[in-house]
Every structure is written in structure tokens, then in C-alpha cells.
Amino acid sequence: MSLTGTTFLLTSFVLCAVALVLPLLLWSRVSGPAPVRAAARLLMLLFAQGTAISLVFVLVNNANNLYDDWADLLGTGNHVQRAADLGADGTGGISLKDLPRVRQTFRPADGPHMGRAGGVRVTQLRGRVSGVNAEVYVWLPPQYDEPAYRHRKFPVVELFSGYPGSAKAWFGSAHVHEQLRPMMLDGHVAPFILVAPRTNLLARADTGCANIPGTVNADSWLSIDVPRMITDNFRAESAPDGWATAGYSAGAHCAAKLAVAHPDRYRAAVSMSGYNDPKGERSSLAGRNPELRRRNNPYLLLRDDRVPPRISLYFSGESGDGYQAGAAVQAVAKPPTRVEVVLLPRSAGGHDMGLWRPQVPGVFRWLTEQLGSGTPGAADGAGAAGDGTGAAGSGRAPAAGDEAGDGRAAGADRVRSSLPHAPSSGGATRAELASGTASRTDAARRR
Secondary structure: OOOOOHHHHHHHHHHHHHHHHHHHHHOOOOOOOHHHHHHHHHHHHHHHHHHHHHHHHHHHHHHHOOOOOHHHHHOOOOOEOOOOOOOOOOOOOOOHHHOOOOOOOOEEOOOOOOOOOOOOEEEEEEOOOOOEEEEEEEEOOOOOOOHHHOOOOEOEEEEEOOOOOOOOHHHHOOOHHHHHHHHHHOOOOOOOEEEEEOOOOEOOEEOOOOEEOOOEEHHHHHHHHHHHHHHHHOOEOOOOOOEEEEEEOHHHHHHHHHHHHOOOOOOEEEEEOOOOOHHHOOOEOHHHOHHHHHHOOHHHHHHHOOOOOOOEEEEEEEOOEEHHHHHHHHHHOOOOOEEEEEEOOHHHOOOOHHHHHHHHHHHHHHHHHHHOOOOOOOOOOOOOOOOOOOOOOOOOOOOOOOHHHHHHHHHHHHHHHOOOEOOOOOOOOHHHHHHOHHHHOOHHHOO
């Protein structure tokens, strides 16, 4: 039984109600010797306490999508079938273009909010390269099935959750599809395909989205197997120009790291309350080895890259929780790499969905600037250019007299003006800025 499903929630409510009624009905009716009566009454109290605690857990879990099932909760789940050494590029020397097409069967996803805004679908994917076997959630934009778009390919954003966290959290807790659907219909953001693959692949450990021979190939799962499945089953744009990543907490680290490490696979990344050094997550496997830490630190990768990648990075966070990581990356970035850093006030919220959920509209307006080719104009609602030319994020200046282009440029200016730039490093030391560990100093706030 799913821990985030309606069935489990209703069961918890019923058991809690029964636990409250039992003492009222049976307390004075328990018969037998005094020790027997005392034991029976104690069991009723413990049952009431246990069901109450369980109900609170279910409500919190449903709100934040921390654990999908009992295996996640108990730390007994393992989604890795094999973990061969796949080399520096994560392919293991496999010619990806020669692999047969991946055909998947999708079903409606269960859980709170999953059926809204057109519905989220899910499939179980066996990664041919990574050796990972796990679920992938997909949401299609409202334009996808419209006749005017039947020949159009759509940009894709891969969404990564924190640790612990469920792949469905972006939909069930952040309500990303519910927030974006009206914005897509109005032409305010591009009609993105949203993809949320499982990132928590091993029991009681965060993979750090890294390839660790003999243990897990999380990088190849997220950057090769999942994108290939999406392009084989949906009208998705090709990498890298049509692909981006986005994440919060540990997922933010993944989003930035994958884009910096693979500019041939992604064009943009969003990091909300993230960090650079994998040791920023105490359960990270990549943070336990100096060489793995170096290879999976986006700050070090970008600093040491001889040829700066053509990617755009967006960092947001409070001082001490994500801002320093972005400031460090911004300090070493060189054109054509572009970095936006947003300092959030302490009053904006904590290290939780209350902080990340309200950022969804602004984040996806920014993503529309970076790779929103094919964005429908707000006026015509059907897309002015069938080939996506001149759309937001295409990198082309609008032609003189192009009113739609002028409107898109004005919209881009409004998005840029809405991104506040932080004036300081928040008092972080140079070492903290380099690692981004200043964003994880409060261990109690880790996800």
C-alpha cells in the first residue's frame, strides 16, 4: 500500500477514530482480575496514541512526499540492478544511437494532487545503461494534444526532489503542474514536459546523483536513461537545447551538477536551497570520498573547466542555505556560462516546501527565457511559429516591427527585473563559498 495514497490516509483516519471510541465504550466494561483490566486499558491507550502519531505522520508525509512506500520508510528498498564502471562520460562505451528505442507503458499516478491539471502519469523504467530500475513521473503540457501542436516538439525539465523525498513531490507537494498549467495556457511560460525520475535509489543513502562503480550509476540514470526514454515516447526536443534540470535541497545539488558536468545534455539548471560540495548532505555517498566529492562539485567543475560551457544556472536561497553556493559559482563563471543568484529573505520560509512552492512561477519564467522555444504567444494561444523560431530563449533578437518579438523581449525584461541580486556573501568564508557548505550549517534542516 502506498504511503501517500488516499487509501492509506483514509485507513489512518478510520483507525484513529476507532482508537478514540474504544475507551469510551469499553473502559468500564473490561472484566477479569485487576491486572487484566489494567493491561487491557493500557493497550487501548497505546492504540490511541499509536494511531494518532501515525495519522500525523501520514498527513506530514502527504504534504511533503517524503516516503513513497514502506521500503522507502524502512530503508529496505534498492533500485539498482547493476553498477558497472561506465567511465567518465557515463556511457560505458555504449553507442547510444545504436540502442533500440525504449517503449514504455504509462498509467495514471496515484496520490494527492496527481490527478489534477490533466493528470500525472508514471512508468517503471529499466535503465539499459545505468542498471537502475525505478519509476519516472511525467506530466504533459495542455498544448501537447492540441491539433495545432501535433507536429511540435516540446522542451523538457527534469525535476529532482530532496533527500529523503519522493519523485512525485514536485507534483504532490509543490503543485508544479497546477501552478504552471494556466501560465502555459496564457503564454506566460513555455509548454514544458515535466519529468520527475526517482533519485533516491539506495536504502538509507543519498546517491548525490553520482556514478559510483560497484554501487550505483545515478548520473547515467538521470542524464542518459531517463532522457532517452522521454524522447523515445514523447514529442520532446533534442538535447541539449531543449533540456533543463531543476531541484530543491539535495535535488538542487543534482540539478546544478548534472548541467555543469553535461552541457551536451542540458542547457539550463535551477538550484533552490542547494549546495556545491556533496558533503553538504550527510547521507551522500559522493561526499565520503575526496575524488568523488571533487568530481561532483559543480563549483570545482566549472572553475577547472578549460572551455566554459554554454549553460545558464539559476540559484536561489537564504543566506546560509543556498545563497553562498550560487555566489561561489557566479564568482568563477565565465561567458558563455550565465549565472543568476537570488537572495531570499529569512521571512520567506524555511528549508521546506513553503519556501520552494511559491518560487515555481518565477523559476519557470526564467527557464522560458533560457530554452522556451515554441512558447505560444499570449495573444494567439496556439504558437506563432511552427518551427519555434523567434521564441523566448531562442537567442535570436526579434526583427524590427515584430510585435510578438517585442512582447517577448518585454516579458523577458520583466522576468529579469523580478530577480533580485544579493549584494553580499552573507559573511561566509572563502572556503564556505567554494564548497557551498554554508548552506547546510543547520543539520536539523536537511532533507
